[in-house]
Amino acid sequence: MTGYLLQAFIYLIAAVIAVPVARRLGLGSVLGYLIAGVIIGPVIGLVGDETIAIQHFAEFGVVMMLFLVGLELEPKMLWGMRHKLIGLGGLQVGLTTAAVTFIAMKLGQRWEVALTIGLLFSLSSTAIVLQTFSEKGLARTDGGKSAFSVLLLQDIAVIPMLAFIPLLAIPELVAAGEALAQSAEHHDELSLVAGLAPWAYVAIIASSIVAVIAAGHYLTRPLMRFVAAAGVRELFTATALMLVIGVAALMSLVGLSPALGTFLAGVVLANSEFRHELESNIGPFKGLLLGLFFITVGAGINFSVLADQFITIVSLTAGLMLLKGGVLFLLAQIFRIKKANGWLFTLSLAQAGEFGFVLLSFGSQNHVLAAPLVETLSLVVALSMFLTPTLFILYDKVILPRYQQTSNDQEADVIDDHGAVIIAGIGRFGQIVNRLLVNNNIPTVVVDHQAEQVELMRQINTKAYFGDATQPELLHTAGIEHAKAFVIAIDNRDEAVELTAYLRHTYPKLTILARAFDRGHSYLLRQAGANVIESETFHSALELGAATMREVGEHPFYVEQQKATYMDVERRSSDMMYQGWSEVDGDRRYDNNYRKLFMELEDNIRKAMQADRQHHLSKSDRAWTPPPKDYADKLDN
Incomplete structure (x- = not known):
């Protein structure tokens, strides 16, 4: 018990010190959390192997964040985003995957490995981008809305990626994995779809999605009214957490993304009269867990591996961010995301994302990626996420003022008419x-x-x-x-x-x-x-x-x-x-x-x-009454 308390204290004090300092320096809270993680992890060594386990727990902050995002989106609004969601988001994932796969094959990787790397590098960090948008008030800009469309499509794309990656298993890694399984006790995670035929797997997934939508529409409101009638505020908080955790658990049992499931639940509840109450109850947990997630990313950077492969890892990180930036900038021009908004769209999504860790682990478990490669690619993902706040600083301090100055330097129009x-x-x-x-x-x-x-x-x-x-x-x-x-x-x-x-x-x-x-x-x-x-x-x-x-x-x-x-x-x-x-x-x-x-x-x-009024009117009479019949005659006199 004492050990857990000390670890919790270390993580919290690191955040309490680093984040305010980072905010005052104009670096943003995300970079503050990442720096705090680096200090207590690789630099001082106050945290160690437990970081990976804590990161899995902290990833639930991303799940909660997407639930809250869903609460802000009515189904009609989501339908209105379909063109950017499918066109912009689909092209980003497709083009980035193709480009990374091609380069990985040129670097000597097998096509199965190269394609897996392309898939996981096509994803960006929903947690960092949306948190930074919220802090800087960028979510409602054209660039912010476009970036959100891409992030949403990426989260949806995780589902077919998880279904597709096992098909890329490499025979040599499969044989090695079976040998290892025979020499060690193996514990599988709970699953409702393990070993099922493809048609049954699809049927269960479809049933689960329908169940989430139906329960959100027909069962959630009566449940909320029942809980609200009790008048116990903490019970409402427990109910909100129960909904999020329950949906996330169901999605995990059927092999889907928990974040996508909770996002869907949030969209279903967007028109609910309990929406704001749900937001206020989930919000603090989301913020705390997201902060913990960012700290674990910083603490998980292995400096010994980074030192041994410094040039390789830095080159891969820089190449990835430049490649994704190039694809994003091209799409910004095609979809007419202009000026500063185009740069915001490009810079905000140029990193790899937290789901990259999930796909790396999944690829290793399904005998597609070898352990040494996973270790290297994990550092590339973490380093790109670590560098993302600096791209937002570049946008704030260099790019945005430049476009504002250009607007101010524009010649005034010739006014060809006059008015009163x-x-x-x-x-x-x-x-x-x-x-x-x-x-x-x-x-x-x-x-x-x-x-x-x-x-x-x-x-x-x-x-x-x-x-x-x-x-x-x-x-x-x-x-x-x-x-x-x-x-x-x-x-x-x-x-x-x-x-x-x-x-x-x-x-x-x-x-x-x-x-x-x-x-x-x-x-x-x-x-x-x-x-x-x-x-x-x-x-x-x-x-x-x-x-x-x-x-x-x-x-x-x-x-x-x-x-x-x-x-x-x-x-x-x-x-x-x-x-x-x-x-x-x-x-x-x-x-x-x-x-x-x-x-x-x-x-x-x-x-x-x-003061007393000349006319005392009944408060129960809510209607306007006409003036007396001789009112107009008295005015004439």
Whole structure:
């Protein structure tokens, strides 16, 4: 017992120290875990032979991760990915396998061995890539979505690979394996398909997949409701783990990938009302086990073998990553994954993956790969995974800034029309403003400094021009001398204030309307000379609060009355708050006096809300009622 506790403490303290340091240095948590594994394994020697056993346990983190990924994908969304899933993912696996097989045969390997190496090297690391995408917010980019499609196809492809590799068994290795089995006690893993005829094997696999889908659709929801009714939170956690472990065990018993099975279960449960509860319960286990998996990869690097075959292993690793990168870059061009997204797609998938270890072990057990070759290839897989975080750093520090700079250096468009209103910024805020004006026949000129955003607007038939609205020359060509109003909806706070000040000084008669990020930003814009300032969150938050009041039973008239009261108090207090803010400079603007004014505002709002109303409405009456019959006549008088 003491030994297990000490090992757990070593792994945890290595992660606790290495990961925060790596994050602060901008290296990412994955590289931190890998470095921690190298330090406690090959460097210091605090962990040893148990690393392989722990790695098999830690691989369950990958299983949990794919279950959570499945929860985010509705079946309709998965069907929408079919072209990239089959085309992009299928071509990547096929082309990489063919290229690696050809090179391995040229290096003297038998075709069976070469093909097995090609299959396992065609796979990439789902764990590292998705974890890094999540940390860096890259999952929703075009490059991230394309990479995910390939990773998903790779995980699916593991199934036919596991079925196909035993057919490549080499007679010499089979004979040696049988001799070894006769001289040693041999324990087989539990299996439901061992020794079955091919038709029976296919039938059991199909039945297992149908069982997972049917149980997820028809049995899981009643089970979750039953457990939730007990009101014991830890029981729900146990149920979530039971589902994941049960599906993974079933898939293993029939010889399929546990990760693929749990992904399928996640997709089935994507529309469940318990989805978010499942995510919150599984998430911590997934993160901990994935971290442990990365540590074991680092700790499993055999430095003695690496030292003996240093040139060979490094050359194979570099060659593999260059070859996969070349295939991926070619596919990026074919499927029009452009610019920085193409590089993200290429660099993120250029490594071998954790399923490579599985196929290496499986190939050895089925007499396809000899033990010395497995040891060498395991180091190639581990080293390529170890180098992957550095490729993400290369993307962040070198490639992405280069494309951003190229976008900034692009020449501004020639603006060939004028409008009554000029809008700077066509993001989520500026789009709504522009749409409202254009649909009411008010001509606009829209300018944005992000070329990709301008191109996106043009694709949906929204006229926009690329350029920097803070440049006087561009404003002149946009016809600012004849414009009635200028809307500032750019995302940069400081530039919005500077632009407001410039416009007010240069065009004093121009009406300036600006989007504010918060109260402090609105004060800066007001000080700079904006005529109308709207907070991007004020009205939406007020409407959501009003909707909440209606949903909990408040009468709609009463809700509208309270909403109007809130806006009235806020408007009357605005000048006083601004005056208090503007009387002092710099950091002292939010001193005790301002805080006192803010507290007075809160008190005024509370008093106004709680004041007696002229009309007391029944909270049980949820419907709008018409005005009295003589209401219009009284207005005329």
